Amino acid sequence: MRLKSDEKKCVGCLLCTVACSAKHLKTFNPEYSDCAVEDRFPEPGEYHVHHCTQCDEHPCTGSCPEEAFFEDKKLGIWRIDWAKCNGCGNCIEVCPYEGCWLSPKEKSLKCDLCDGNPECIQVCPKGVYELVKE
């Protein structure tokens, strides 16, 4: 499974980010969200939506010195074990899609698809996000 987004539909409400942090870390805080929305106004006048796309190459997994990544076979994705993550940032550097980043607690944040029912999809008013089975 993968998360796809159509950022042309985004209106910048940031509900996806607080729903994500509330789900995973029981806080309303975009800094702890696995998705991010960047607004670029007035030029070019667009929103950019960032999140892990669960890409086939997943260079992040091999870059980790702590072997913090583990495969979620049910969803067919790679996830991060925060107990092992040392915040080195290697995974962020090698990600070609700007799909992961560091939280203020120096742990890498990466989408885990909420066990197959992503919160971002549930709260987005404009249908930006979509879960695809491929």
Added chain:
Amino acid sequence: MTIPGYTGKVLRVDLTAGKVSVEPINWDWAEKFIGGRGLAARYAWAEIKPKADPLGPDNVLMIWTGPVQGTMVPLNGRYLFAAKSPTAGGFVDSYVGGHFAPELKWAGFDGVIIKGKSAKPVYLFIKDGNAEIRDASKIWGKRVDETQKAIREELADDKVRVAAIGPAGEGLCKMACIGSDLYRQAGRSGIGTVMGSKNLKAVAVRGKLGLKVPHMDKLVEICKESLKSDGIDNADNAAMITDGTPILIDMSNDAGILPTRNFQAGTFEGYKGVNTETLKSTVLVRRRACFGCVLACASFTRVREGRFKGTAVEGPEYETLALCGPNCGVGDLNAIIKFNLECDMLGLDTMSTGDTVAFAMELYERGILKKDDANGLDLKWGNIDAYIQMPEIIARRKGKLGQLLGDGVTAAAKKLGGDAYKYAVAVKNVELPAYDPRGTMTMSLAYATSERGADHNRSWPAAVEAYGTVNPWTTEGKAAMVVEDHRRTAAKWSIMFCDFLSIGYPSIAKLYNAVTAKNVDEAHLRHVGERVWNLIRAFNVREGLDVKDDVQPYRIANDELPDGKTKGHKVPQNEFEAMRAEYYKLQNWDARGRPTKEALHAVELDDIAKDLDYLKK
């Protein structure tokens, strides 16, 4: 005591001493007045000395949020600035959306209290539980967009949220607003002027602390349901999703209440050039939302051709379209967008500026204002060349025209003398919004009794009169509607929902309870609303305002509209006064519009009553 949803902390800033400190929120007041409007009013009562000079160091500029800000409650991306108004003379709170509100909560504060006056230009930077006063001498003089850019560069963080004044606020222009996230304005009643008087250029905030409540999972579930039922699927919100406020242009023109050529008419021949269809088909780039909003009513627009090609702004909203468009005889949407952007970046309130330009144009057309006094401009109705220069002239008080208009239409009419007052369409020195009361007579009472001068948000009878099925040309029994609105908005804005979330008391209570883990009902919130509204009125009475200030503009009472559905209509002064008397009676205020001891006692404001001289006799 603590209440979930609040950070529990207030930032106190003394600009004279150059010091900041952190204190706990007054929990008793949070219980009694909730937040937002209610807390702003209660703190204003305590912090602002009676009869303080609104542009002196004794005035207090405050920022307040409520318990829902920074959560997932629908349409919570809102905060307010409050102070004593330099125009209306009483309490002013000015609401603004965007993304500043949650950032302040995530930075650890419910509110900010700013006193004194800095000797040199400064800005306030709030971050994660602390704050610092920083030098703004290099930023002073800059436009709002340049200011945000400079501050973000200086702090090396492009996620910092900035609320700033422009040259208008710096120069103490009475129409100055505070620009937040570039395109969102805390406007009306000179709130930006107060900020300028303190030599405070901007407030910048960055918060990484987030916000938690003990019952996160339950709150999230209620919010997710509410985002749909109260938000997206709520039929009352449909127009805000598809069009936003510009949808009102057609409706107002049809109802004959679209301000045209300084309120000389209620219909405009070129209204189709500035309506929502034209906006959507010619300039709309995308919709934008404030934080936590599922409606996304804002239109981000860019002019695609002609002399203003490339000009981009978030807007124009209905008020700007109407007051800077038809009210100035302007039917060119592209020119309005340029005018809108100029006002936003200079830190000018588009509503007051549009009305003020309209006023100047009428005086010019009538020969009262000569070309020499108009900086050599040919101020004919709809003359784009002159029109487009007006924001700069007003914001910087350039030339004779800028000197005349910089404080708004009432002050300008006083300077001019003679008949000029007949064309100054304002209440308490604040220019009228875009709903002509001559096609919705109860609006005149709403404008008159608003504490911050002519305002359409505290009560908006146009919704049911001009746009609905209630007879707009009778005043009988109408005061009750305004009383109800004033209490409802006071409650809704104390919790701090956006106006555009069309929900009644049951949903308001549901969401307030969801965040705070309380179990209050509709009656409780009605009571809080009544309490807050009485407190605000008491503040104004303490400042010397009363029935003499709750008036309607000359034109509304005396000039009949010439065409459309409102042809032949005005708001006769005797009918207006009867409606106002009924309003006071329903509030249990005296004939001068002052809260009685009983009225204050009924809403547990006995401590406030003790401070009011007229109640001591």
